[in-house]
Amino acid sequence: MEQPAVAPAGRPDWDAWLLELARWAARRATCPRRRVGAVIARDRRVLATGYNGSLPGQPHCDEAGCLVDAEGHCRRTVHAELNALLQAARFGTPCEGAAVYLTDAPCPDCARALAQAGIAEVVVDRPYGDGAGIAVLEAAGVAVRRRPAPWLPLLGLVGGAGAGKDTVARWLAERWRYTPVALADPMRPFLRQLFPDHPRLRPLYQGLGDWARAQDPDAFVQAAARRVARGGPWVVTDIRFPNEADWLEAAGGALIGVDAPEALRRVRVRARDGEDGLAGWVCFVNRKSPISP
Numbered sequence: 339m340e341q342p343a344v345a346p347a348g349r350p351d352w353d354a355w356l357l358e359l360a361r362w363a364a365r366r367a368t369c370p371r372r373r374v375g376a377v378i379a380r381d382r383r384v385l386a387t388g389y390n391g392s393l394p395g396q397p398h399c400d401e402a403g404c405l406v407d408a409e410g411h412c413r414r415t416v417h418a419e420l421n422a423l424l425q426a427a428r429f430g431t432p433c434e435g436a437a438v439y440l441t442d443a444p445c446p447d448c449a450r451a452l453a454q455a456g457i458a459e460v461v462v463d464r465p466y467g468d469g470a471g472i473a474v475l476e477a478a479g480v481a482v483r484r485r486p487a488p489w490l491p492l493l494g495l496v497g498g499a500g501a502g503k504d505t506v507a508r509w510l511a512e513r514w515r516y517t518p519v520a521l522a523d524p525m526r527p528f529l530r531q532l533f534p535d536h537p538r539l540r541p542l543y544q545g546l547g548d549w550a551r552a553q554d555p556d557a558f559v560q561a562a563a564r565r566v567a568r569g570g571p572w573v574v575t576d577i578r579f580p581n582e583a584d585w586l587e588a589a590g591g592a593l594i595g596v597d598a599p600e601a602l603r604r605v606r607v608r609a610r611d612g613e614d615g616l617a618g619w620v621c622f623v624n625r626k627s628p629i630s631p
């Protein structure tokens with residue numbers, strides 16, 4: 339009997355299926371800056387998988403924070419591409435002529451490793467990204483394909499405390515490969531280094547954030563603009579003030595309102611560690627409709 343020419347609705351083609359596996363591998367990644375997955379395949383057969391993670395026995399970025407170098411890259415993890423190649427090497431699987439499916443465009447170091455390992459083709463899920471690694475691959479004669487973009491490159495989440503912005507950001511990251519970025523991110527390494535054992539950092543973020551905004555209302559916006567100038571797609575998880583919403587829209591982004599019933603928001607805010615105090619409630623009340631007049 340002849341096979342139907344059209345695949346049943348929802349049945350992924352081979353590229354989509356292997357990229358879906360790469361996305362699953364990425365869910366094991368331990369660096370919150372970017373969770374990357376890699377699948378090495380030959381003739382649609384999986385040879386090895388990898389995700390970015392710390393060395394065995396060493397702390398994860400998720401627990402200990404990222405080790406960010408002068409260029410803004412996290413140096414704590416071994417990258418997904420390299421981990422997949424090393425897994426193949428460890429178990430004696432040749433990769434010559436194989437294809438690699440990646441959730442994200444590779445960095446130049448990984449691109450060099452893929453080319454040197456004899457990889458013939460690289461398929462990238464996320465069409466945006468630093469082109470430096472792609473250029474390395476193409477110069478080395480590796481075929482590169484990118485999936486078309488079904489998404490907007492920049493989104494911003496607006497909503498009060500406990501509305502569920504982080505949940506929405508996680509879903510966008512897992513389902514659509516958005517990278518969450520918070521306007522408050524620049525404060526994190528600073529406060530963690532100063533108060534490594536502090537149990538209630540959230541009120542400190544608010545205090546430091548208010549101070550920084552008093553110096554320059556656009557300080558956080560400018561830091562975020564530098565971060566999202568390349569790569570993506572990005573979702574900014576904490577749009578609170580009018581100038582932040584203005585910047586996001588001027589940059590071509592779309593705002594998404596996130597809300598939940600007030601009783602549920604109250605439960606969530608109470609459950610947060612360190613937020614069931616004055617600072618948390620001020621945030622809950624004053625920032626309920628943060629960008630309405």
Ligand SMILES: [Zn+2]
Nearest residue numbers: 369399404412
């Ligand atoms: Zn990291």
Ligand SMILES: [Zn+2]
Nearest residue numbers: 417444445448
């Ligand atoms: Zn890399």
